[in-house]
Amino acid sequence: MSKSLNLFVPALGFTALGLGLAYGLSSRQYGAQTIETLETRVQQVEATAASTSAEAQAAAAEAARLMSERDALQQIAADAANTAGSLTAPAPVIDGTYELGRAALEEELAAWDVDVLPDGRGLPEGRGDVWTGEEVFVEKCATCHGDFAEGVGNWPVLAGGFDTLADKDPVKTVGSYWPHLSTAWDYINRSMPFGEAGTLTPDETYAIVAYILYSNDLVDDDFELSHENFTDVEMYNSDGFVVDDRPELEYAEWRAEPCMANCKETVEITMRATFLDVTPEGGGDSVMNHATTGDGPVFSASDDAAVATTSEDAGGPDPALVAAGEGAFRQCKSCHQVGEGASNRTGPALNGMVGRTIGSVDGFRYSNVFQEANAAGEVWTAENLAAFLADPRGTMPGTKMTFRGVREEADITALIAYLESFEE
Numbered sequence: 421m422s423k424s425l426n427l428f429v430p431a432l433g434f435t436a437l438g439l440g441l442a443y444g445l446s447s448r449q450y451g452a453q454t455i456e457t458l459e460t461r462v463q464q465v466e467a468t469a470a471s472t473s474a475e476a477q478a479a480a481a482e483a484a485r486l487m488s489e490r491d492a493l494q495q496i497a498a499d500a501a502n503t504a505g506s507l508t509a510p511a512p513v514i515d516g517t518y519e520l521g522r523a524a525l526e527e528e529l530a531a532w533d534v535d536v537l538p539d540g541r542g543l544p545e546g547r548g549d550v551w552t553g554e555e556v557f558v559e560k561c562a563t564c565h566g567d568f569a570e571g572v573g574n575w576p577v578l579a580g581g582f583d584t585l586a587d588k589d590p591v592k593t594v595g596s597y598w599p600h601l602s603t604a605w606d607y608i609n610r611s612m613p614f615g616e617a618g619t620l621t622p623d624e625t626y627a628i629v630a631y632i633l634y635s636n637d638l639v640d641d642d643f644e645l646s647h648e649n650f651t652d653v654e655m656y657n658s659d660g661f662v663v664d665d666r667p668e669l670e671y672a673e674w675r676a677e678p679c680m681a682n683c684k685e686t687v688e689i690t691m692r693a694t695f696l697d698v699t700p701e702g703g704g705d706s707v708m709n710h711a712t713t714g715d716g717p718v719f720s721a722s723d724d725a726a727v728a729t730t731s732e733d734a735g736g737p738d739p740a741l742v743a744a745g746e747g748a749f750r751q752c753k754s755c756h757q758v759g760e761g762a763s764n765r766t767g768p769a770l771n772g773m774v775g776r777t778i779g780s781v782d783g784f785r786y787s788n789v790f791q792e793a794n795a796a797g798e799v800w801t802a803e804n805l806a807a808f809l810a811d812p813r814g815t816m817p818g819t820k821m822t823f824r825g826v827r828e829e830a831d832i833t834a835l836i837a838y839l840e841s842f843e844e
């Protein structure tokens with residue numbers, strides 16, 4: 421979470437201050453509001469700064485910066501008030517400094533003003549229940565965060581980890597660690613799905629947050645979250661943060677005489693996030709990045725899929741289609757492997773699927789509906805596979821494949837071409 425907080429603060433600071441500065445000149449009232457919001461933010465930053473010492477230090481510095489900018493803004497608001505009413509009054513000094521830009525419009529401010537505060541300020545109207553949340557989550561988030569918010573690979577776990585905060589290796593999740601529900605709403609709304617930020621509707625975000633609460637045993641499965649009951653939710657760790665008093669107690673001393681002795685001679689970067697595999701490459705695997713086969717991004721064949729693109733002889737699958745299918749297969753990868761060395765995961769390995777008896781992969785424990793189809797000798801064809809992929813739970817009621825289905829027909833065609841390129 422600290423990562424996200426560090427991320428919020430500069431963005432918020434920029435928004436409120438950059439635009440606020442410009443706007444404050446013509447509207448004192450806005451200036452006052454901005455000051456109030458800023459003060460709340462300063463408090464928030466202080467309140468959440470206690471996580472780890474390095475990050476706390478950065479946050480403390482941030483809080484101090486915000487405070488000094490708030491003071492500057494207060495001054496500007498006061499100046500603007502003094503000169504208000506007289507168009508010929510000299511503009512404040514700052515106006516002539518860069519001779520750039522114009523005052524931000526109300527609409528522009530509104531578009532930036534998306535932050536949600538712990539007391540619920542900033543929340544749009546809307547609602548969503550746990551079950552809707554599960555559907556949206558499985559479709560848009562599960563590839564990276566797991567069906568049950570348990571996390572895939574190194575990507576963040578969003579549920580569980582209770583009673584681990586005092587451990588050497590604590591599991592910090594939305595459930596175990598985050599003190600305010602507003603942070604979850606705000607973070608998801610402004611930055612997820614990874615690579616597709618800003619695409620969720622308010623109702624979807626409410627539903628997803630309800631589902632994450634459910635995954636953390638904080639609410640029952642019939643729970644509906646809305647702007648009305650939002651602040652009723654009590655987070656496990658709501659008392660787990662203390663207000664950071666270092667800005668008052670220590671910061672002044674640090675500043676008085678910065679220590680510049682015995683500094684390290686060189687600083688070396690020893691690791692980068694991409695190597696640690698904590699951030700997806702190329703803007704993310706989001707399902708929505710691969711929504712169409714026509715003009716959608718085509719990803720270069722990875723090693724295990726290289727086989728697919730080599731079939732150039734007439735009659736073989738169209739390489740472009742196979743490549744598109746490989747892209748669309750990203751939404752399946754959290755559960756299925758395909759290609760040489762593929763093994764069963766949450767779902768069975770998918771080699772040689774077309775033409776194969778349903779539910780016949782060795783060593784995989786299928787649901788009853790799959791076992792029945794298998795006993796009846798039913799075989800996967802391009803047609804019934806397309807129907808299944810479009811609506812797994814509709815065509816195979818009771819299937820263990822918790823997947824909403826592929827929306828675009830073109831994606832289904834491409835997926836089947838891709839699967840067909842792998843022999844048994």
Ligand code: HEC
Pocket residue numbers: 421423424557560561562563564565575576577578592593594604607608612613614615620628698699700704705706707
């Ligand atoms: C393509 C992969 C991907 C998808 C899809 C995705 N996320 Fe994330 N998510 C990430 C990564 C990577 C991070 C860590 C980002 C960071 O720390 O900068 C993250 C972080 C988060 C966090 C913060 C976790 C923490 O403890 O810091 C939440 C909450 C979250 N995602 C929710 C969602 C939701 C809800 C969706 C679906 C609407 C979603 N994500 C879709 C990759 C993804």
Ligand code: HEC
Pocket residue numbers: 567748749751752753754755756766767768770773777778779780781785786787788790805809818819820821822823826835
């Ligand atoms: C959340 C995990 C999950 C996701 C995501 C998922 N599947 Fe599945 N899939 C399964 C499971 C589990 C089964 C076994 C179904 C059963 O036993 O009811 C399965 C079964 C199948 C089968 C039938 C296998 C057989 O042996 O008969 C095919 C084909 C298939 N999935 C393709 C796909 C494709 C293509 C995608 C992506 C568009 C996908 N799946 C996404 C979990 C998943």
